[in-house]
Amino acid sequence: MGILAYIIGIVIASNSEGFFRSLIQDIFQWSTSDKIQFVGKNIFIFSNKLYFITFGIGLLILTLENLNQKFIQVLKSLTVSLLIFGILLIAISFIDANMKVAECTACNDGIRKLNWDDINYGFIIGASAIISIIPNLIRISKRK
Numbered sequence: 018m019g020i021l022a023y024i025i026g027i028v029i030a031s032n033s034e035g036f037f038r039s040l041i042q043d044i045f046q047w048s049t050s051d052k053i054q055f056v057g058k059n060i061f062i063f064s065n066k067l068y069f070i071t072f073g074i075g076l077l078i079l080t081l082e083n084l085n086q087k088f089i090q091v092l093k094s095l096t097v098s099l100l101i102f103g104i105l106l107i108a109i110s111f112i113d114a115n116m117k118v119a120e121c122t123a124c125n126d127g128i129r130k131l132n133w134d135d136i137n138y139g140f141i142i143g144a145s146a147i148i149s150i151i152p153n154l155i156r157i158s159k160r161k
Contacts, residue, residue, distance in 0.1 A: 022073075022076045023074070026073035027073045029076065030073070041142075042133075044114065045136065054129070054130050054131070055132070056130045056131070059133040060133075065143070067143040068138065074147070074150070075147070079094065079095065094153060101152070102145050105149060109145060
């Protein structure tokens with residue numbers, strides 16, 4: 018069951034990659050009041066491996082924690098993990114975007130131009146995914 022959950026996590030990661038890249042770009046622009054402009058071509062072929070691995074591990078941990086649980090507990094655990102993931106995704110993107118604007122000393126009118134791949138998408142999504150499963154790991158360790 019664990020290997021299947023890990024593989025499903027990687028499949029989910031590969032299918033949602035474009036969505037998360039677009040979401041992070043939107044957060045970068047929104048959180049800086051459009052002081053970040055993207056330049057160049059928005060082409061990506063392969064993402065950071067951390068992104069795929071963390072999604073696989075995240076789904077594996079969620080599966081292991083909820084194997085013998087009631088549906089309500091599974092739903093509650095999933096909701097908490099997704100909520101933490103979303104909050105962290107926004108927070109890390111917000112901090113990174115504002116740091117990139119703040120470090121720009123030679124920008125015209127305070128507008129920072131970034132290439133589409135200047136953002137470390139793998140780190141942002143990977144860190145959010147790993148931190149969001151910490152409550153599940155704590156519950157697993159308390160049971161044992």
